[in-house]
Amino acid sequence: MVSYIIKRSLLSIPLLVIISFLTFGLNNLSPLDPVEVILHAQGVPTITDELIVETKAALGMDRPFLIRYLNWFVSCLQLDFGNSYVTGKTVWSLLAPAFLNTLKLTLISAAAIIALSIGLGVISALREGKMTDKSIRGVSFFLTSMPPYWLAALMVWYFSVQLDLLPTSGMDSYESYILPVIVITISYTGIYFRMVRSSMLSNMNEDYVLYGRASGLPEKKITMHILRNSLQVAISVFCMAIPIILGSTVVVENIFAWPGLGTLSVKSILSRDFPIIQAYVLVLAMAFVLFNTVSDIINAAMNPKLRKGH
Amino acid sequence: MAILEVANLKIWDSQTGKVIVPGSSFHVKQGSCLAIVGESGSGKSLTCRAIMRLNKTGIRQSGDILFNGVNLTELPEKDMRKRRGKQLCMILQNGMRAFDPSCVVGVHLRETLACHFGWGREEITAKMKRAMESVMLKDPIAVMNMYPHQLSGGMLQRIMIALTLVLEPAIVIADEPTTALDTISQFEVVEQFIQLREKMGCSMIFISHDLGIVRKIADDVLVMKDGEIVDRGTSQIIFSEAAHEYTRYLVSSKQALNDHFKRLMGGVSLVER
Ligand SMILES: Nc1ncnc2c1ncn2[C@@H]1O[C@H](COP(=O)(O)OP(=O)(O)OP(=O)(O)O)[C@@H](O)[C@H]1O
Ligand SMILES: [Mg+2]
Numbered sequence: 001m002v003s004y005i006i007k008r009s010l011l012s013i014p015l016l017v018i019i020s021f022l023t024f025g026l027n028n029l030s031p032l033d034p035v036e037v038i039l040h041a042q043g044v045p046t047i048t049d050e051l052i053v054e055t056k057a058a059l060g061m062d063r064p065f066l067i068r069y070l071n072w073f074v075s076c077l078q079l080d081f082g083n084s085y086v087t088g089k090t091v092w093s094l095l096a097p098a099f100l101n102t103l104k105l106t107l108i109s110a111a112a113i114i115a116l117s118i119g120l121g122v123i124s125a126l127r128e129g130k131m132t133d134k135s136i137r138g139v140s141f142f143l144t145s146m147p148p149y150w151l152a153a154l155m156v157w158y159f160s161v162q163l164d165l166l167p168t169s170g171m172d173s174y175e176s177y178i179l180p181v182i183v184i185t186i187s188y189t190g191i192y193f194r195m196v197r198s199s200m201l202s203n204m205n206e207d208y209v210l211y212g213r214a215s216g217l218p219e220k221k222i223t224m225h226i227l228r229n230s231l232q233v234a235i236s237v238f239c240m241a242i243p244i245i246l247g248s249t250v251v252v253e254n255i256f257a258w259p260g261l262g263t264l265s266v267k268s269i270l271s272r273d274f275p276i277i278q279a280y281v282l283v284l285a286m287a288f289v290l291f292n293t294v295s296d297i298i299n300a301a302m303n304p305k306l307r308k309g310h
Numbered sequence: 311m312a313i314l315e316v317a318n319l320k321i322w323d324s325q326t327g328k329v330i331v332p333g334s335s336f337h338v339k340q341g342s343c344l345a346i347v348g349e350s351g352s353g354k355s356l357t358c359r360a361i362m363r364l365n366k367t368g369i370r371q372s373g374d375i376l377f378n379g380v381n382l383t384e385l386p387e388k389d390m391r392k393r394r395g396k397q398l399c400m401i402l403q404n405g406m407r408a409f410d411p412s413c414v415v416g417v418h419l420r421e422t423l424a425c426h427f428g429w430g431r432e433e434i435t436a437k438m439k440r441a442m443e444s445v446m447l448k449d450p451i452a453v454m455n456m457y458p459h460q461l462s463g464g465m466l467q468r469i470m471i472a473l474t475l476v477l478e479p480a481i482v483i484a485d486e487p488t489t490a491l492d493t494i495s496q497f498e499v500v501e502q503f504i505q506l507r508e509k510m511g512c513s514m515i516f517i518s519h520d521l522g523i524v525r526k527i528a529d530d531v532l533v534m535k536d537g538e539i540v541d542r543g544t545s546q547i548i549f550s551e552a553a554h555e556y557t558r559y560l561v562s563s564k565q566a567l568n569d570h571f572k573r574l575m576g577g578v579s580l581v582e583r
Binding site (some may be wrong): 129134144205206208210211212213214215216218221225226228232302303304305 | 359364367368391392393394395398399400402403407408409410411412415418421422425426457459470473527
């Protein structure tokens, strides 16, 4: 098991290198000259060709692509992602707090999503075809099919404007979490609930359930076995839910003016602030690789077939 | 005297309304072994599960199932559950899938025995160890701590037999217990079934495609085709002077296969082995 963990972790290193290369490379393909962006941002009135060449040399941007990539990569390893073209502040000082804010939102939402989808999925599967199952599925289908921005607007209109209960934007108190978390939870629970339910149902058709019943085991024990096997599949999917939510809070963050990654990334894209965009993509990609690795390891720890195989 | 008496058992699919078994009546004599043979899809498994009342929710059944004079169809689910395993024991076709893949096989054994007898862990281990040794499983303690995928189909089949030995049910229902095995393991498992009957004197319903095995183990034979019982009789009569042409067809195709096998193997017969 330990050797599997080491092997699996080492495997993600080349993946990270490739991702960083692609991130840097793709940003370089942009037709915009970053130097022009910088000069514009600094409010230089007339941009001459000489000035461009000078600035390029000063920033080391006239060097070959590979050298620039290596420089960037090495400084990234030291958590130095460069400076924002627009504000001149270090990318780290902008990215780190935004990342933390989004992470808080993500983790709380993920916890709600996991709890709800396991609870509802299990109830629904155990009552398959009955009224409970049908109504849970109906409501979940209805809520999931609503686009998040529409749902968010509806929530703000009702809870903040009509009832004046909750804040419309920002992240000032714990109350600010309520609406964004609800919107994210609603838009994802449907997917994960369906997965838990179908995983439960397919396990209920397995022979081991028949043999358990034929051996006279109480239904409670049998449900535990079904649950255990169903959740084994679900856990790795839930692990991947965290980076997925992390990367898709853009809409919700912008509606609720949440000072997180989504807001920052949109702002940077609009102002062509390449260092921030690069760092944003890199951080998200790293989150994916990290959670993927963790979910593989958890899977191996739980699945006896994989555990013995390594 | 009949230990199990099935009367007018009808099985149908409630969703489509399709009748799968139109109306079976048969009985199992005390201490004897009834084999049910027939082609795939003829309703053998559904009949067995109907006796245990374990068909899927969409499958409905009617008719009477008298077990030791008690009508199982009228029993509350709780009482039926207590009889499953302890009085009516089932052995499944595919050992690989009969045990929870994420638990060691000992978990199922312990849970079953604890729920029927309330035994503690040591007592269960001791009893299972003896039973597993008697079905030729080496190193039973280690086997109990292994996952199903680490064991062979034949071993898992013998673990189910060993559990049955400890449970001492009045009737054992085995649904194609040898079909998923290779010939060598088949031979060993059939041997264990014969010994199971000798040791416990239990009655048995034995489903199989393999007429060679049926001939070896069964006292009486039922032949099913498309949900109906087309032929029945003692094993001797079925194999020598079958009344129904379908039975004769089954027996003769088996014989043809056997003769072919004999020629290939230079005189070793499948049936007599
Ligand atoms: N869950 C189900 N729903 C609907 N029909 C079913 C279901 N299970 C089985 N059947 C039907 O019942 C018929 C009998 O099935 P059964 O499993 O009893 O056959 P069998 O004689 O055991 O065959 P085999 O030798 O392949 O095990 C089949 O034709 C099948 O189509
Ligand atoms: Mg069958």
